[in-house]
Amino acid sequence: MNPSRPASPDAPWHEQTQVLHGDAVCGLGADVVTPIHYSATFRAETAEEFSDMATAVRPANFYGRHGNPVNKHVEAILAGLEGTESALLTGSGMGAISTTILALLKAGDHAVIQERHYVSTTKLFCEVLAGYGVQVSTFDQTNLDSLRAALRPNTRLIMVETPVNPSLSITDLAAVAGIARERGILTVADNTFASPLNQRPHDLGIDIVVHSATKYLGGHHDLMAGAICCSNALAETIWKMHVTLGAVLSPMDAWLLLRGLRTLSLRMERINANALALAQWLESRPEVEQVFYPGLESHPQHALATRQMRGFGAVVAYSIKGGYAATQRFVCGLKLATQAVSLGGVETLAVHTASMWASSMTEDDMKAAGIEPNFVRMSVGVEHVDDLKADLAQALEQAMRG
Numbered sequence: 001m002n003p004s005r006p007a008s009p010d011a012p013w014h015e016q017t018q019v020l021h022g023d024a025v026c027g028l029g030a031d032v033v034t035p036i037h038y039s040a041t042f043r044a045e046t047a048e049e050f051s052d053m054a055t056a057v058r059p060a061n062f063y064g065r066h067g068n069p070v071n072k073h074v075e076a077i078l079a080g081l082e083g084t085e086s087a088l089l090t091g092s093g094m095g096a097i098s099t100t101i102l103a104l105l106k107a108g109d110h111a112v113i114q115e116r117h118y119v120s121t122t123k124l125f126c127e128v129l130a131g132y133g134v135q136v137s138t139f140d141q142t143n144l145d146s147l148r149a150a151l152r153p154n155t156r157l158i159m160v161e162t163p164v165n166p167s168l169s170i171t172d173l174a175a176v177a178g179i180a181r182e183r184g185i186l187t188v189a190d191n192t193f194a195s196p197l198n199q200r201p202h203d204l205g206i207d208i209v210v211h212s213a214t215k216y217l218g219g220h221h222d223l224m225a226g227a228i229c230c231s232n233a234l235a236e237t238i239w240k241m242h243v244t245l246g247a248v249l250s251p252m253d254a255w256l257l258l259r260g261l262r263t264l265s266l267r268m269e270r271i272n273a274n275a276l277a278l279a280q281w282l283e284s285r286p287e288v289e290q291v292f293y294p295g296l297e298s299h300p301q302h303a304l305a306t307r308q309m310r311g312f313g314a315v316v317a318y319s320i321k322g323g324y325a326a327t328q329r330f331v332c333g334l335k336l337a338t339q340a341v342s343l344g345g346v347e348t349l350a351v352h353t354a355s356m357w358a359s360s361m362t363e364d365d366m367k368a369a370g371i372e373p374n375f376v377r378m379s380v381g382v383e384h385v386d387d388l389k390a391d392l393a394q395a396l397e398q399a400m401r402g
Helices: 015-021 047-055 069-082 093-104 119-132 144-150 173-183 232-245 251-262 264-283 302-308 323-333 353-357 363-368 385-401
Strands: 086-090 110-114 135-139 155-161 186-190 208-212 226-230 288-292 315-320 349-352 375-379
Touching: 015 069, 015 251, 015 264, 069 086, 069 226, 069 251, 086 093, 086 232, 093 119, 093 155, 093 186, 093 208, 093 226, 093 232, 110 119, 119 135, 119 155, 135 144, 144 173, 155 173, 173 186, 226 232, 251 264, 264 288, 264 315, 264 385, 315 323, 323 349, 323 353, 323 375, 323 385, 349 353, 353 375
Parallel strands: 110 135, 110 155, 155 186, 186 208
Antiparallel strands: 086 226, 208 226, 288 315, 315 375, 349 375
């Protein structure tokens, strides 16, 4: 007898239960913890079984590039969290985005993207795809008329991201989805900066939701992974491109992602609370010019953020008085918060964004992306908020002393 957890009930579970039991449909046998399947290839007992395995769509037990048993557990949980029929894992967030886009666009098609995106997303569309004959236009994500004006008869896809990295502007997901649906255009939303616990784009009409699972979903700064959540039909189309491109997630990273997901709801509750408290505290500091956080009433799109988000995430952006030099002193003076890229993990990270992107963006590019010389992006972790405030306070005071 091989007992497993009970299958999901007809009524959807709460997210706290979904992250623990959402993979029950995959079965566990006698294992309480899902084992790691470190095999690049899987045995068939008969010729008929081999034929079935070789021709199956998204098999768990044929060849590692096609799938892995651990992936199925993660995919079941993510599909449940995002409210989609299916999910697909890749080796990184950009692996998820590039695989999706290359599966859906061809030469002669037109795509519309936001003016502000994660820098690699912008490069994919405006440099890589443009070189292969895909036409690309941009729109102001805060202005729906700008989106309507960018559409063409051959527009096949709209790509959005909200909140936007690193400026934290908000895109109206329901409005974008409505405009696209009227014209039969597919929509893709990068939900990395929100997480499915704070925002569910598919519920608002978005067709495909992508993640850098390196961030909140893994949650411990110890893995690289990407995720694509969508319908079964779209997942099959994207999977075929995935097999061709080979942006595969390793068994160990899949297992680490599964383990990270088990505590996602606990981590997000603390992260949301800490980030909002720090954003409010930073607004009161004389050394800080401005704070950007969707949960603040001072955010220009706070009403929209409140409408489509349940929590506002880890990322708080703010500008330091004293310009570039003072901002560098501040970030280098942090003792508890770590100066490092990425976000969504248990440790608080902070970066001077002008320094981070100086090697890959010109000053004009940074200005267009809203990256000012004194701009700090902080990903708030799960430490005690009073300890984080004390660390920021001493660094701010040190930065002003010069």
